[in-house]
Every structure is written in structure tokens, then in C-alpha cells.
Amino acid sequence: MSDAVSPFVLVLFFLFSFSSATDHIVGQNRGWNPNINYTLWANNHTFYVNDEISFRYQKNMYNVYEVNRTGYDNCTIDGAYGNWSSGKDFITFTEARWYYFICGNYGCQSGMKVAVHVLPVPGPAKATDVGKVKSSGGWRAMAVWRVVLASMAVSVGWIWVGLGGI
Ligand SMILES: *[C@@H]1O[C@H](CO)[C@@H](O)[C@H](O)[C@H]1NC(C)=O
Ligand SMILES: *[C@@H]1O[C@H](CO)[C@@H](O)[C@H](O)[C@H]1NC(C)=O
Ligand SMILES: *[C@@H]1O[C@H](CO)[C@@H](O)[C@H](O)[C@H]1NC(C)=O
Ligand SMILES: *[C@@H]1O[C@H](CO)[C@@H](O)[C@H](O)[C@H]1NC(C)=O
Ligand SMILES: *[C@@H]1O[C@H](CO)[C@@H](O)[C@H](O)[C@H]1NC(C)=O
Numbered sequence: 001m002s003d004a005v006s007p008f009v010l011v012l013f014f015l016f017s018f019s020s021a022t023d024h025i026v027g028q029n030r031g032w033n034p035n036i037n038y039t040l041w042a043n044n045h046t047f048y049v050n051d052e053i054s055f056r057y058q059k060n061m062y063n064v065y066e067v068n069r070t071g072y073d074n075c076t077i078d079g080a081y082g083n084w085s086s087g088k089d090f091i092t093f094t095e096a097r098w099y100y101f102i103c104g105n106y107g108c109q110s111g112m113k114v115a116v117h118v119l120p121v122p123g124p125a126k127a128t129d130v131g132k133v134k135s136s137g138g139w140r141a142m143a144v145w146r147v148v149l150a151s152m153a154v155s156v157g158w159i160w161v162g163l164g165g166i
Contacts, residue, residue: 022051023090026114032057032064032103034110047118052092055101059087062112065104066091072100072115075108096120 024045027036032055047053055064063085065077077083083104084091093099096118103112 021092022048024051024053026053026055026101031055032062032112034107034112036111038111038114042114042116047093047116049093049096049118049121051118052090053099053101053116054091055084055089057087059085062107063104064089064091065102067100067102069098069100072102072113075102075113077102077104080104093118 024047026032027038027041030036057063063083065071065083066081067077068079068081071077071080082091091101093116099116099118101114101116102108
């Protein structure tokens with residue numbers, strides 16, 4: 001029976017590594033703080049559905065609200081879609097659309113606002129996309145391979161178990 005374990009460990013490994021999405025840390029090592037131009041930060045990233053964004057800041061000092069375009073432009077939280085305040089907040093993008101996040105207090109007036117355009121998950125790499133995948137989305141191509149390898153490993157696992165069971 002122990003012989004059958006290794007393919008399943010393999011499967012778990014591949015599935016686990018596949019599930020790790022890109023985490024976009026807002027502001028990188030400067031985090032979520034006043035006087036940072038988050039437009040520059042966002043312009044330097046490509047966001048896809050299932051990616052996550054994380055806000056790191058001093059708890060009880062700042063917070064995060066997801067608002068609409070009006071809220072982003074005017075630093076208002078009326079009709080906010082959500083709010084976070086743990087100091088280390090992870091938010092997963094579930095839809096391809098614009099997301100607007102602001103600090104719910106005075107921080108917004110000091111630049112604590114970020115607009116993020118989330119794109120649909122790219123399909124399987126086309127020949128014309130290869131350059132792009134290499135430069136920015138290499139892990140995505142890897143992810144596709146992991147799925148392929150994982151399904152192969154599952155098949156191997158079943159054969160293994162099948163043989164062992166005979
Ligand atoms: C942030 O940078 C963008 C792009 O260069 C610029 O258009 C914008 O005015 C800047 N925002 C602030 C608050 O300086
Ligand atoms: C943009 O990304 C590059 C590479 O990750 C980094 O070196 C650079 O500092 C970033 N610039 C900004 C404005 O975040
Ligand atoms: C947002 O602010 C602009 C001016 O900064 C103002 O004209 C507009 O009415 C405000 N919108 C809302 C919904 O408060
Ligand atoms: C944003 O939400 C506020 C409050 O619900 C609303 O008055 C405003 O019209 C909304 N703005 C947009 C662009 O949807
Ligand atoms: C913050 O979110 C909670 C639910 O997570 C909600 O009950 C509360 O009303 C929100 N606060 C504001 C000011 O939007």
C-alpha cells in the first residue's frame with residue numbers, strides 16, 4: 001500500500017503549487033501608507049482574476065474600503081462594497097472589472113487610494129503570446145503544465161492502485 005503513496009503525494013504537490021495565486025502587495029515594501037503614488041504602483045502590475053491584492057499597514061491607524069469610482073475620486077465610503085482592518089488584508093479578485101480601494105479615514109486625502117483593472121484569466125498560451133508569457137506571466141504557463149502533469153499523475157496513481165489491488 002505504501003508504494004501507492006508517492007503518486008498521490010505528487011498530485012498533492014502539484015495541486016498545492018497550482019493553487020498559489022499571484023499576491024500583489026500594495027506598495028511593495030512601503031505598504032499601505034500616505035504619500036505614495038499607488039497609480040504608479042498599479043501601472044507596474046498586471047492583475048488577473050483569481051490573483052489577490054494585499055494591504056499591509058499599521059492596524060488601528062489605517063484601513064481598506066472597496067468603493068466605487070465616485071468613492072475613489074472623492075474619498076467617500078458611501079455604499080462601500082467591503083471593508084478590512086486587520087493590518088494584513090488579502091483580497092481575491094473574483095471578477096474582471098475595475099476595483100477601487102481607499103483608506104476609509106483621512107489617509108485617502110494623502111494618497112491612500114488605488115484603482116486596479118482586473119483582466120480575465122488568459123486562455124492557454126497562443127503562439128503570439130509566448131513573448132508576453134515569458135516576460136510577465138511565466139508562472140501561468142507553468143500552472144497550465146502543472147494541471148497537465150497533475151492529471152497525468154492522477155492517472156498514474158490510479159494505475160498504481162489498480163495494479164496493487166490485483
Ligand atoms: C501619480 O502618478 C501618475 C502617473 O504618473 C500621475 O498622473 C498622478 O498625477 C500622480 N498622482 C499624484 C497624487 O501625484
Ligand atoms: C516596477 O517593477 C520593477 C520590477 O519589479 C521594480 O524594480 C520597480 O521598482 C517598480 N516600480 C514601481 C514604481 O513600483
Ligand atoms: C465628487 O467631487 C466632485 C468635485 O471634487 C464633485 O463635483 C462631485 O459632485 C462629487 N461627487 C459626489 C458624488 O459627491
Ligand atoms: C457610488 O455609490 C454611491 C453611493 O451608493 C452612489 O451615490 C454613486 O452614484 C455611485 N457611483 C457610481 C459611479 O456608481
Ligand atoms: C464594514 O463591513 C461590515 C461587514 O464586514 C459591515 O457590517 C459594516 O457596516 C461595514 N462598515 C462600513 C462603514 O461600511
